[in-house]
Each structure stands twice: as structure tokens, then as C-alpha cells.
Amino acid sequence: MPLVLNDEQGLLRDSARGFLAKNAPVSHLRKLRDQRDETGFSRALWKQFAEMGFAGILIPEEFGGAGLGYVEAGVVMEEIGRTLTPSPFLSTALLCAGTIARAGSEAQKKEHLGKIAAGERIGAFAIDEHSKHNPAQIALSAKRSGNGFSLNGAKGIVVDGHVADFLIVAARTSGEPGETKGITLFIVDPKTKGIETERTIMVDSHNAARISFDNAQVNADAVLGEVDQGWKIIEGALNVGRAAVASELVGAGEEAFARTANYLKERKQFGKRIGEFQALQHRAAHLYCEIEITRAAVLKALQTLDEHFDHAGSIVSVAKARAGASATLAVQEAMQMHGGFGMTDEFDIGFFMKRVRVGQELFGDSNFHADQLARLNRY
Amino acid sequence: MSDLEVFRKETRAWLEKNCPPEMRKPVQSEEEICWGGRKWKFHSEAQRVWLERMAEKGWTVPEWPKEYCGGGLSREEAKILQKEMRALGCRSPLDSFGIWMLGPALLKYGSEEQKREYLPQIVQGKIRWCQGYSEPNAGSDLASLATKAEDKGNHFLVNGQKIWTSYADKADWIFCLVRTDFSAPKHEGISFILFDMDSKGVSTKPILLISGKSPFCETFFDNVEVPKKNLVGQLNKGWEIAKYLLTHERAMIGGMGLRAAGRPVSQIAADSVGLDAEGRLADPVLRGKIAEVSIDEMAFVFALERAGDLAKAGQANPAFSSVLKYYGSELNKRRHELLMAAGGSAALEWESPRSKQGALARAWLRTKANSIEGGTSEVQLNIVAKRILDLPGA
Ligand SMILES: Cc1cc2nc3c(=O)[nH]c(=O)nc-3n(C[C@H](O)[C@H](O)[C@H](O)COP(=O)(O)OP(=O)(O)OC[C@H]3O[C@@H](n4cnc5c(N)ncnc54)[C@H](O)[C@@H]3O)c2cc1C
Numbered sequence: 001m002p003l004v005l006n007d008e009q010g011l012l013r014d015s016a017r018g019f020l021a022k023n024a025p026v027s028h029l030r031k032l033r034d035q036r037d038e039t040g041f042s043r044a045l046w047k048q049f050a051e052m053g054f055a056g057i058l059i060p061e062e063f064g065g066a067g068l069g070y071v072e073a074g075v076v077m078e079e080i081g082r083t084l085t086p087s088p089f090l091s092t093a094l095l096c097a098g099t100i101a102r103a104g105s106e107a108q109k110k111e112h113l114g115k116i117a118a119g120e121r122i123g124a125f126a127i128d129e130h131s132k133h134n135p136a137q138i139a140l141s142a143k144r145s146g147n148g149f150s151l152n153g154a155k156g157i158v159v160d161g162h163v164a165d166f167l168i169v170a171a172r173t174s175g176e177p178g179e180t181k182g183i184t185l186f187i188v189d190p191k192t193k194g195i196e197t198e199r200t201i202m203v204d205s206h207n208a209a210r211i212s213f214d215n216a217q218v219n220a221d222a223v224l225g226e227v228d229q230g231w232k233i234i235e236g237a238l239n240v241g242r243a244a245v246a247s248e249l250v251g252a253g254e255e256a257f258a259r260t261a262n263y264l265k266e267r268k269q270f271g272k273r274i275g276e277f278q279a280l281q282h283r284a285a286h287l288y289c290e291i292e293i294t295r296a297a298v299l300k301a302l303q304t305l306d307e308h309f310d311h312a313g314s315i316v317s318v319a320k321a322r323a324g325a326s327a328t329l330a331v332q333e334a335m336q337m338h339g340g341f342g343m344t345d346e347f348d349i350g351f352f353m354k355r356v357r358v359g360q361e362l363f364g365d366s367n368f369h370a371d372q373l374a375r376l377n378r379y
Numbered sequence: 380m381s382d383l384e385v386f387r388k389e390t391r392a393w394l395e396k397n398c399p400p401e402m403r404k405p406v407q408s409e410e411e412i413c414w415g416g417r418k419w420k421f422h423s424e425a426q427r428v429w430l431e432r433m434a435e436k437g438w439t440v441p442e443w444p445k446e447y448c449g450g451g452l453s454r455e456e457a458k459i460l461q462k463e464m465r466a467l468g469c470r471s472p473l474d475s476f477g478i479w480m481l482g483p484a485l486l487k488y489g490s491e492e493q494k495r496e497y498l499p500q501i502v503q504g505k506i507r508w509c510q511g512y513s514e515p516n517a518g519s520d521l522a523s524l525a526t527k528a529e530d531k532g533n534h535f536l537v538n539g540q541k542i543w544t545s546y547a548d549k550a551d552w553i554f555c556l557v558r559t560d561f562s563a564p565k566h567e568g569i570s571f572i573l574f575d576m577d578s579k580g581v582s583t584k585p586i587l588l589i590s591g592k593s594p595f596c597e598t599f600f601d602n603v604e605v606p607k608k609n610l611v612g613q614l615n616k617g618w619e620i621a622k623y624l625l626t627h628e629r630a631m632i633g634g635m636g637l638r639a640a641g642r643p644v645s646q647i648a649a650d651s652v653g654l655d656a657e658g659r660l661a662d663p664v665l666r667g668k669i670a671e672v673s674i675d676e677m678a679f680v681f682a683l684e685r686a687g688d689l690a691k692a693g694q695a696n697p698a699f700s701s702v703l704k705y706y707g708s709e710l711n712k713r714r715h716e717l718l719m720a721a722g723g724s725a726a727l728e729w730e731s732p733r734s735k736q737g738a739l740a741r742a743w744l745r746t747k748a749n750s751i752e753g754g755t756s757e758v759q760l761n762i763v764a765k766r767i768l769d770l771p772g773a
Pocket residue numbers: 509510511512513514515517518519520542543544545546595748751752753754755756757758761
């Protein structure tokens with residue numbers, strides 16, 4: 001398969017770009033932040049996402065979705081990266097819907113997928129417990145009790161956790177933290193007694209929550225997949241999340257870079273446009289190269305998810321590691337080359353820097369994925 | 380089964396049958412690379428057979444048209460061939476400036492007669508070419524070159540000097556930039572000509588490199604007579620051809636490091652620093668750096684693939700070859716710095732059978748040229764700034 005977008009994917013990109021530029025430019029995020037919006041996103045916009053077919057992008061057509069693939073999901077994420085639009089697209093449409101579509105029972109699919117596709121239900125994926133991503137370290141426990149399980153423990157940085165209608169929670173049903181065996185996924189109602197949700201205002205004004213579980217009871221039919229066998233499902237979901245965030249980082253990095261390149265052509269000092277200085281030209285050209293190399297790796301990761309889902313791990317790690325690093329370089333250079341203006345809250349560049357920092361951290365930063373690749377190659 | 384799947388199966392079967400086992404082992408030394416040409420002495424019978432069989436199918440240059448003896452494969456077929464060759468560990472049957480540089484330029488700018496004359500000989504490895512671009516006073520500023528070719532009616536009379544001419548002493552023919560109009564602005568008085576290195580008046584003097592080898596030369600032209608029909612394209616319009624050829628050369632140099640990659644750095648490092656109880660390299664800082672370079676290498680492989688696909692789809696900026704040249708050559712330098720760090724003092728033995736006569740160190744030193752040859756990294760960044768980013772004054 002050629003490593004370029006095909007015609008339909010190109011059209012999808014154009015329509016997502018047009019839609020987001022019109023309905024949710026960076027000023028949309030700024031407004032939500034300044035108004036201290038309680039949910040941190042716009043439900044009306046999410047409804048429009050659903051009408052565009054984005055909310056059900058990974059959901060099979062029989063359940064009311066668009067039945068598209070990971071390349072298409074990445075295309076939309078990249079455009080979201082350009083406008084920094086906060087929405088449940090990642091948490092709900094990609095992580096939760098994707099996981100249920102791949103691993104859920106018929107009943108679970110019937111229960112959730114149609115509503116997600118219609119934009120009527122929001123889900124959040126609760127994995128990480130520590131400050132640094134390390135999914136095998138899951139300690140939140142699920143002990144058999146009655147005809148179900150009792151959950152105890154806590155999750156951090158649950159994207160959209162404070163507005164979710166349901167949670168997919170990774171819990172330990174056997175084994176020790178650090179082991180990949182013995183993890184089980186549950187679909188949980190966040191209003192269950194014993195569950196406390198604290199919205200955390202993050203540096204990037206996007207949404208996340210800390211969620212604690214104190215003897216929260218769930219029924220046996222809440223299990224997603226099989227008891228103790230959750231790791232493979234989690235790995236798949238995380239790879240989707242990583243490739244998706246990598247796409248978002250490509251979009252955010254490229255937008256920050258485009259704004260910077262424009263600034264180099266406009267801003268004058270010493271009687272010249274600053275883009276005439278070779279010191280800046282070379283840095284800009286280097287950054288362009290980094291972004292382009294990353295773009296190829298990210299598209300390859302998305303295509304690999306579509307074609308060989310279970311063998312995408314190392315390519316996804318390459319993509320996420322590269323995307324984190326090159327988007328970080330992009331926002332750092334953007335900040336420096338905008339001079340004092342870049343430092344002001346009024347200027348948008350700061351929003352890009354903040355979001356990229358969060359994206360770098362989500363589902364493993366560049367260091368995590370370098371380590372991951374070394375492990376996969378046994379050194 | 381789709382056509383491509385059939386092609387894959389047939390290709391694999393053909394390679395298994397026709398690629399000699401010796402040609403499926405990694406290249407151990409520069410001498411094992413096949414360059415072909417009139418003066419070529421095959422390193423082994425296997426090397427000869429491998430070139431002959433691949434050339435017969437046109438698979439030394441899979442994507443060139445069949446009418447010039449190329450493979451006539453589509454881009455997707457060529458990718459499959461490459462993948463299958465990689466899977467079996469097949470060596471490149473032929474390395475050649477004709478394939479990488481001159482051929483693409485002739486396909487675009489050559490006359491029909493020139494194509495029929497030169498392209499099949501390139502495919503078959505019969506003529507080895509060298510590149511006469513750089514001069515002592517025309518390096519990065521290549522267009523200021525001064526080697527002159529005067530019109531003498533039925534031939535050009537060439538006088539001047541080239542430098543850094545790779546393999547000039549081993550090559551059969553040269554593609555050469557000459558000035559044919561000294562009064563025109565510097566880009567508009569250059570012509571692109573071809574001639575036989577055995578012509579009277581051509582001489583070469585090898586230059587020793589820091590790696591201890593002398594793959595390139597000073598090349599002198601003293602009243603060399605070149606037939607007029609050896610002019611490619613129009614008189615004084617050679618600069619455009621020269622630049623087009625450079626875009627191919629640059630993409631090639633960018634990908635060179637990956638082609639040559641032998642044992643993984645991590646394995647070399649494991650030999651010298653060992654593994655810890657969990658099976659990780661015992662030097663955690665080195666381990667991290669190796670992983671980072673591996674990530675960049677994998678990503679770069681995809682970038683090369685994508686660049687080819689974009690070109691095929693007609694969506695490529697020709698200046699993108701500068702991105703590949705810059706990134707690939709800098710990456711190869713990083714890789715070899717790590718190989719030296721991984722190899723430790725054993726890699727420093729210059730003259731010893733243990734180190735294969737300093738193979739690692741010589742290769743490391745050779746890579747320093749990657750960001751100079753074919754246009755320096757700084758020149759590539761200038762091109763990206765100007766031709767892709769459209770920055771002012773660039
Ligand atoms: C191993 C090897 C093989 C080669 N093979 C061939 C060959 O086969 N045929 C051939 O014709 N040539 C060949 N070359 C020559 C090569 O193309 C030149 O060396 C190269 O173009 C640089 O020219 P120079 O050496 O004169 O350096 P210079 O141009 O003098 O450059 C010196 C330094 O100044 C920098 N610099 C120059 N101009 C600028 C600018 N505008 N902005 C910023 N920095 C600048 C350069 O980047 C470099 O760092 C080969 C070189 C090597 C090392």
C-alpha cells in the first residue's frame with residue numbers, strides 16, 4: 001500500500017479541516033478556558049462531530065458507525081491537533097468505541113456503540129495509576145464479591161473522566177503489579193457507589209480526571225473480554241491511542257511550525273525580515289525535516305494498525321516516540337522564534353506548547369517508547 | 380490471489396533459485412560491493428553470476444523501462460522485489476553512479492540515441508561512470524566551475540581540473556560539467572557532457588582519505604577531444620540537468636547508510652558492555668541512545684518509502700531529496716558514532732585481523748563525508764529553506 005493518503009482519505013482530511021477551522025479554531029479552546037466551562041468541551045460541537053460521522057468513525061456500520069479504519073481516525077486527530085479542539089473524540093470514539101467494537105460482547109456492542117456513534121454517550125478509558133505511563137503496573141484491584149466484583153484503587157489522568165457516561169477500567173484480578181497477566185477490563189457506570197471523580201484542570205485546558213474506587217461493586221457482565229486476559233485488549237487500545245495522539249502531535253507541531261514560518265516572513269528586525277537570517281533558516285529547515293520524517297512514521301503506524309493490528313507495537317512506538325520529540329521541538333522553536341510575543345497568553349503559541357506537553361506524556365513519552373523498542377528488540 | 384501476490388510468490392521463488400548463497404550474506408568489506416565496468420574484476424564467481432542473472436531480468440534497475448533493458452516494474456512491484464530481497468538478505472547485485480545519477484538524467488534529458496547507447500550498458504554493469512562536478516574552487520558554489528569546453532566544429536576541446544572525483548581512476552566514462560560560455564551569468568554558461576576516461580589527455584591522481592583509503596581523485600583534462608554528440612540536452616543548459624541529477628544523487632546518499640547497515644548496534648554493544656540481569660544493555664545511557672537512533676532509522680525507512688510514493692503520485696517537491704540527503708547522512712554519522720562507542724577499544728585497532736583491519740573505524744571515518752559529498756548539510760538546509768519553506772532571501 002502506498003505510504004500516502006488515498007483520495008477518500010484526502011477528502012476526509014479536507015472536510016475535517018474545513019469543519020474544525022470554521023467551528024472550533026484555537027479561539028474555541030481559549031473561550032472554554034476563559035469561561036471556566038464546567039465540562040471543558042462543547043456538547044453542541046460533539047453533536048456535530050457525530051453528524052459528520054466522526055464519533056462513530058471506528059464503529060461498524062451495522063451499529064450505526066462509519067466503519068472506517070485507523071488511518072481515517074488519525075487523519076481526524078491530526079486536524080484536531082491543528083486547532084487544539086477539545087472533544088471526546090480520543091476517549092470515546094477511538095479508545096472506548098474501538099475497544100468495545102474489537103473485544104466487547106454482542107450485548108455490550110448493542111448497548112454502547114449506537115449511542116456513541118450518535119454522539120449521545122461519552123466514555124473514558126481508565127488505565128494509568130502513576131504519574132508516568134506504565135500500564136503493566138496496574139494495581140487497582142477487582143476481587144470477586146457476590147455475583148460480581150468489588151473495585152478498590154485509583155486512576156489518574158483519565159481523559160474525559162469527569163464527563164463520561166461510562167468508564168472502561170483496567171483492574172487486577174490476579175498477579176502482582178508489573179505482571180501483564182491477571183488484568184481484567186470492566187465497563188463501569190461512574191455513578192456507582194464508591195466511585196469518586198475529581199476533575200483536574202490540566203495545563204493544556206483539556207479534560208482529565210482522577211477517579212477513585214472504594215469498594216465499588218460491579219456485576220459479572222461488566223467484564224469486557226475475559227477475566228485475567230485483559231492485557232492484549234489493553235495493548236491494542238493503547239496502540240490505537242498512541243498512534244492517534246501521535247497524529248494529533250503531528251498536526252499540532254505542523255501548525256505551530258506553519259505559524260512560525262509565516263512569522264519569519266513578516267517580522268522585521270535590523271531592516272530585514274528575520275527569515276533572512278541563516279541561523280533561523282537552518283533551524284526552520286531542520287525542524288521541517290524532523291516533522292516530515294515523523295509524518296511518514298505515523299502514517300505507517302496507522303496503516304499497520306489497519307493491516308496487521310497485532311503486529312503494530314514496534315512501529316507504533318517509533319511513531320509515538322518521534323511525534324513526541326518532533327512536536328516538542330516544533331513548539332520550542334516556535335516559542336523562541338516568536339520572541340517576546342510568543343510568551344504572551346494573548347498569542348496562541350503557548351496553547352500549542354501546553355497541549356504538546358500533554359500529548360508527549362499521554363500513553364508513554366518518547367523515553368518510554370525508546371525503552372519499549374529496546375525491550376522488543378531484546379537489549 | 381491478487382496480481383501483486385502472484386508477483387510476490389514468483390519473485391520469491393526466482394530469488395531463492397537464482398541468488399547464490401554467498402550473495403545472501405552481509406557485505407563484509409568494500410571489496411565485496413560489485414561496481415561493474417570494463418576494468419572490474421569480480422570478487423567471486425557468485426558475484427558475477429548474481430549480476431548476470433539480475434541484469435538479464437533488468438532487476439539491477441527494476442523501475443526503468445523495458446525498452447532500455449530495465450525491469451519495467453511498477454512501483455508496487457519494485458517495493459515487493461526490494462522486500463523479498465531484504466527478507467532473503469540478498470546483496471545489491473550492482474552499485475553504480477550510472478543507476479543512481481546519470482540514468483535518471485538521461486531518461487529525462489537524453490536524446491533517444493543516447494538512451495539506447497548508454498542505458499542498457501548501465502543496467503548490465505558494463506560501463507562504470509564517475510561524476511565530474513566539483514573543482515578546487517567550485518565546491519558548494521558549484522555553478523562557479525571553470526573547466527572549459529571550446530567548440531572546435533566537430534568536437535569540444537576540454538581543459539581544466541576536477542577534484543574529489545569518486546573512483547575516477549576506476550571509472551570508464553565521466554559525466555562532466557563544463558563551461559561553454561564564459562560571458563553568460565554563471566548558471567547559464569554550463570553544459571553537461573559525457574566522455575570516455577580513456578580519451579587522450581585525461582589523467583587522474585588518487586587522494587588519500589582519513590579512512591586510509593583513496594576512493595577519490597584529482598582529475599585533469601588536457602586538450603581532451605569530446606565528440607559533439609556527447610552533449611546531453613542543449614548547449615549552455617547543463618545546469619538544469621546537473622541539478623536534476625543531484626536530486627537523485629541526494630536521495631541515494633540519504634538512503635546509503637541503511638543499505639550498508641550490518642550487525643545491529645545493540646548486538647555490538649552487548650558484546651562489549653554486556654547485559655544486566657533483566658537482559659538489558661548494562662550501559663543504560665548507551666542503551667537509550669541506541670534506541671533513539673533505531674527509532675530514527677525506522678522512521679527514516681518509512682520517509683524514504685513515502686518520498687518514493689509521493690513522487691509516483693506526482694505530489695513530490697523535487698527539493699525533498701535535500702530533506703532525505705540531510706537527514707539520512709546526519710543519521711548515518713550518528714549511527715557510526717554509536718557503533719564506535721559500542722565497539723570500545725576493540726574498534727580502535729587499525730591494523731589487526733581481530734578488527735578486520737579496523738573495518739568499523741574506517742567505516743566510521745568514511746561516514747564523515749556523507750554530510751559533505753553531494754552537497755553539504757548546510758547547502759541542503761539552504762535548499763529546504765528556499766525551495767520548500769520559501770523563506771526570504773534564502
Ligand atoms: C567522499 C567524497 C566524495 C565525493 N565525490 C565527488 C564526486 O564523485 N564528484 C564530484 O564532483 N564531487 C565529489 N565530492 C565533492 C563534494 O561534492 C564537495 O566536497 C562538496 O560539494 C563541498 O564542497 P567543498 O568541499 O569545496 O566545501 P566548501 O564549499 O568550501 O564548504 C566548506 C564549508 O562551508 C560551508 N558552506 C559553504 N557555502 C555555504 C553557504 N552558502 N551557507 C552555509 N554554509 C556554507 C559548507 O557547508 C562547509 O561546511 C565528493 C566529496 C567527498 C567528501
